[in-house]
Amino acid sequence: xxxxxxxxxxxxxxxxxxxxxxxxxxxxDLDLTVEAALVAIADAxxxxxxxxxxxxxxxxxxxxxxxxxxxxPDVQDALRLKLNWHDGGGEGPGQIRAVMAACLAVAAGLARxxxxxxxxxxxxxxxxxxxxxxxxxxxxxxxxxxxPRMMGFMQWTIPFGAVSATNWLAQVARRRMxxxxxxREQLAQIALNGRRNAMLNPIAIxxxxxxxxxxxxxxxxxxxxxxxDCDIPCDGSTAVIVSHVDYAPDAPRxxxxxxAIGTAIRGRPSWDQFDDMTTMAARDAAASMWKRTELxxxxxxxxxxxxxxxxxTMTWLEELGFCGKGESGPFVEGGERIALGGELxxxxxxxxxxxxxxxxxxxxxxxxxxxxxxxxxxxxxxNPEVAVVANGGGPIxxxxxxxxxxx
Amino acid sequence: xxxxxxxxxxxPRVDDSNRFYWTSGADGHLRFQRCGDCRHYVHPPAPxxxxxxxxxxxxxxxxxxxVVHSYTVxxxxxxxxxxxxxxxxxxxxxxxxxxxxxxxxxxxADDMAIGMxxxxxxxxxxxVWLPVFRPVAGAAVTNAAAS
Ligand SMILES: [Zn+2]
Numbered sequence: 001x002x003x004x005x006x007x008x009x010x011x012x013x014x015x016x017x018x019x020x021x022x023x024x025x026x027x028x029d030l031d032l033t034v035e036a037a038l039v040a041i042a043d044a045x046x047x048x049x050x051x052x053x054x055x056x057x058x059x060x061x062x063x064x065x066x067x068x069x070x071x072x073p074d075v076q077d078a079l080r081l082k083l084n085w086h087d088g089g090g091e092g093p094g095q096i097r098a099v100m101a102a103c104l105a106v107a108a109g110l111a112r113x114x115x116x117x118x119x120x121x122x123x124x125x126x127x128x129x130x131x132x133x134x135x136x137x138x139x140x141x142x143x144x145x146x147x148p149r150m151m152g153f154m155q156w157t158i159p160f161g162a163v164s165a166t167n168w169l170a171q172v173a174r175r176r177m178x179x180x181x182x183x184r185e186q187l188a189q190i191a192l193n194g195r196r197n198a199m200l201n202p203i204a205i206x207x208x209x210x211x212x213x214x215x216x217x218x219x220x221x222x223x224x225x226x227x228x229d230c231d232i233p234c235d236g237s238t239a240v241i242v243s244h245v246d247y248a249p250d251a252p253r254x255x256x257x258x259x260a261i262g263t264a265i266r267g268r269p270s271w272d273q274f275d276d277m278t279t280m281a282a283r284d285a286a287a288s289m290w291k292r293t294e295l296x297x298x299x300x301x302x303x304x305x306x307x308x309x310x311x312x313t314m315t316w317l318e319e320l321g322f323c324g325k326g327e328s329g330p331f332v333e334g335g336e337r338i339a340l341g342g343e344l345x346x347x348x349x350x351x352x353x354x355x356x357x358x359x360x361x362x363x364x365x366x367x368x369x370x371x372x373x374x375x376x377x378x379x380x381x382x383n384p385e386v387a388v389v390a391n392g393g394g395p396i397x398x399x400x401x402x403x404x405x406x407x
Numbered sequence: 408x409x410x411x412x413x414x415x416x417x418x419p420r421v422d423d424s425n426r427f428y429w430t431s432g433a434d435g436h437l438r439f440q441r442c443g444d445c446r447h448y449v450h451p452p453a454p455x456x457x458x459x460x461x462x463x464x465x466x467x468x469x470x471x472x473x474v475v476h477s478y479t480v481x482x483x484x485x486x487x488x489x490x491x492x493x494x495x496x497x498x499x500x501x502x503x504x505x506x507x508x509x510x511x512x513x514x515x516a517d518d519m520a521i522g523m524x525x526x527x528x529x530x531x532x533x534x535v536w537l538p539v540f541r542p543v544a545g546a547a548v549t550n551a552a553a554s
Contacts, residue, residue: 149420156451157508159537161413162494163485168508170479171496178477178521220482222494223516272496272508273450277477 006292009407011103012255014113014243015044016368021203021236021356023123029237030070033119034078036237044241045252046113048079051241053111057098057118057360058090066125069118069237085110093263093285093398094306094391095360100261100398102242112244118361119237126233156272166230166309168271169393170222173311175277177224180326182314184224188215189332190310190346191228191353193339198350200340200378205232205356229310234356238365245406256368257406259386262289262399269395278326281397282312282319282390289399290321294407297321301384302370303344304363307351312393317346320388320399345380360391364400371404409480410490411512411530411539418535424452427466432529432536439505441467448502471527472500473507473540480516491516497525497540513541 003009017039019032041048060071072088075081085105093100095118102114150158162168176182191210198204210228218226248255264284267274274280290296297320305316314328322344323331332338338346349355349366356362367387369375385404392398421429428451431438440449442456443463455462478495495511511525525540 147417150417151420151422155419155425158417159419159535160494160508160510160539161416161481161485161489161492162508163413164483166483167479167481167494171477171494174479175477175521220480222483223480225479272506273504275504277496 001292003407006260007107008100008103008258008261008292010107010245011242011258012245012248012251013240013258013368013402014247014251014255015040015042015046015241015253016365017041017043017239018365019237021205021234021358023205023234024127025121025235026124027121027235029066029119029121030074030078032121032235032237033070033075033117033239036119036239037075037079037115037117040115040239040241043253044113044243045250046241048081050113051079051081051115052083053085053102053105053114053242054081054083055087055098055102055105055114055116057088057095059088062090064125065128066120066122066233066235069120075117081115083111085114093265094396096364096389096391096398096400099240099242099364099400100263103258103261106242106244112247114242115239116242117237117239118359120233120357120359121235122233122357123235153270164222165394166222166225169309169311170225172277172280172315173224176311176314179278180329182329184216185212186329186333187224187229187310187314188212189335189338190307190313191215193332193335194307194347194351194353194355197340197348197378198354200376201350201355204350204354205234206350206354225309225311228353231308231352231357232354234358236356236358238358238361240361240364240368248406254372254404256371256402256404259295259401259403259407260289260293261401262286264288265395265397267395271394274395279315279319281392281395282315285397285399286316286319286321286390289401293401295386295401299386300344300388301382302348302367302380302387303346304348304367304387305346305390306360306363306392307347307353308357308393310353313347313351315393316390320390340378340380348375348378348380363389363391367402371402408490409514409516410492412492412510413486414489415486416530416532416537418532421534428452429535431466432531432538435529436468437471437527437538438466438468439499440464448499448505450505450507469499469501472543473497473525473527474500475511475519475521475523475525476506477521478511478519480519493519495525495540507538510539511541512539
C-alpha cells in the first residue's frame with residue numbers, strides 16, 4: 001500500500017486531557033467529560049470554537065450503569081460546539097474506534113479538530129447499585145415484573161451463570177494453559193508490572209506494592225483468573241484532540257503522529273464461536289495494522305496493551321509480534337523484559353489493573369505522554385519514538401501505532 | 408462439592424428464531440439448524456446457511472456428545488450464596504466449529520480437564536430446556552488440541 005493511501009497519516013493527536021480519576025467521585029459523567037475536554041483543548045493550543053468534530057465510544061446509554069459515558073449531543077451542548085462532523089457508538093475496532101473515526105474524518109476534510117472522549121463512572125455506579133455484571137453487553141428484556149429474559153448473545157451465556165467477561169476470558173486463560181503451558185506465575189507478571197508502574201503514577205488507583213505471594217494468595221474470581229487479573233472500575237474521563245497533520249507545526253506541544261491503525265476482524269465476531277480462542281480478534285487487528293506501515297515490532301519503544309484482564313495483554317504481546325504464538329509466558333517471565341527499563345516497557349501508567357479502568361483511552365493518553373517525554377517518574381528512557389496502543393479483548397480489537405515524528 | 412450451575416438462572420427470551428433450540432430438550436434431544444445443501448450445522452440460529460448461503464436450514468437432532476474445549480470454575484458471588492460451579496465450552500461431536508457455553512454437571516471441579524468427553528442433559532426451567540453436559544462414564548480424555 002502506498003504511503004499516500006494511508007489516510008490515518010493525515011491525522012495527529014494534538015492535545016490530551018484527563019479529568020480527575022478515582023473511586024466513587026460522585027460526579028456526573030458529563031461533568032468529568034467537560035473537565036477532560038477543556039484540558040485537552042487547551043493542551044492542543046485551541047479554544048472550543050476551533051473544535052468542529054466530536055466522537056466517542058460508546059455514548060448514548062449502552063451497557064450497565066456508569067459504562068457508556070455521556071452521549072455526544074450532551075457534550076456538544078455543554079460546550080456549545082458547532083460541529084461539521086460527529087460520531088459515536090459501541091460497535092467497531094475496540095474503544096479506540098472513536099479515535100480512528102476521527103482520524104478518517106480529518107483526512108477526508110470533514111473536520112479539522114475533533115474532540116474524542118471516553119468517560120466512565122463505573123465506580124460511582126457500583127457504589128449505588130452493587131456489583132455490576134449481568135447484561136454488561138445489553139440484551140436484557142423485562143417481562144412484566146418478572147426476572148429479565150436474555151436475548152442476543154446474552155442468551156447463550158447468562159443462563160449458565162457465565163455472566164461476566166471474567167467467565168468468558170477465564171476460559172481463554174485455561175485454554176492457553178492447556179495449549180502453551182502458561183502458568184499463573186507468568187500471568188502474574190502483567191499484574192505485578194502494572195503495579196510497579198502504578199507506584200510511579202500519582203493518579204493511579206492502587207499504588208501499594210504487590211508481590212508474587214500476594215498474587216498467588218488472592219481469591220479466585222473465575223479459575224484461573226484471580227482478583228489481580230481483573231481491572232479495577234473507576235471514575236474518570238480521557239479526551240484527545242485529533243487534528244489534521246497540517247496543524248502540527250502550530251501545535252504548542254509535540255503532537256503524536258498516527259502511523260497506522262489496525263481494524264480487521266476476520267473470525268466469527270463472538271466470544272465463544274471465534275475460531276481460535278487463544279487469539280480472537282487481536283490476531284486480525286494486529287495483522288491489519290502491520291500491513292499499513294514500514295515499521296515492525298522491533299521498532300516499538302513503548303507498548304500500551306489492553307489489560308481489562310491480564311490474559312488479554314498476553315494475547316496482544318503475541319499477536320502484535322513481540323514474541324511467537326504461545327510464547328508470551330516465557331516472554332514475560334521474571335518481569336524484567338516488560339519493565340520500564342526493559343526491552344519492551346509495557347503498560348507504563350500501571351494499566352487498568354492498577355491505574356483504573358479508563359477503558360482503552362488511558363493507554364492512548366499514556367502513549368502520547370511517553371512520546372512527548374512527559375511521563376514523569378515513569379518516563380521510558382531514551383526518548384521513545386514509537387508507541388503501540390491496543391484496545392479490546394475477545395471479539396473486540398483495535399490497534400494504533402503512534403510516532404513522535406512524521407512517517 | 409461443586410454445584411451444577413448458578414443458584415438462579417436467568418432464562419433466554421424465546422422467539423420464532425430460537426424456539427426450536429430452547430425447547431429441543433423436551434424430548435431429550437439436542438438440535439441445531441442444519442443446511443440441506445452443504446450439510447453444515449449452524450449455531451446460533453441464522454436466517455440462511457452462512458456457509459453456502461442456501462435457504463435450506465432446518466432443525467436436526469445431534470448425538471448430544473461433545474468435547475470440553477475449555478472451562479472455568481466460577482467463584483465470584485454474582486448471585487447471593489452461589490457455590491462454585493463449572494462453566495464449560497463444549498464442541499459438539501458432529502462439527503468442530505459449533506461450541507456451546509454451558510455447565511458441566513455431575514463432576515467435581517478438580518476432575519475437570521480440557522478434552523473430556525461429555526454428553527448432554529437438560530435443565531427444564533419454565534418454558535425452556537437448557538442444555539448442560541456431564542462427563543461420559545468411562546470415556547478417556549482425548550487430545551483436544553485440534554477440537
Ligand atoms: Zn449450507
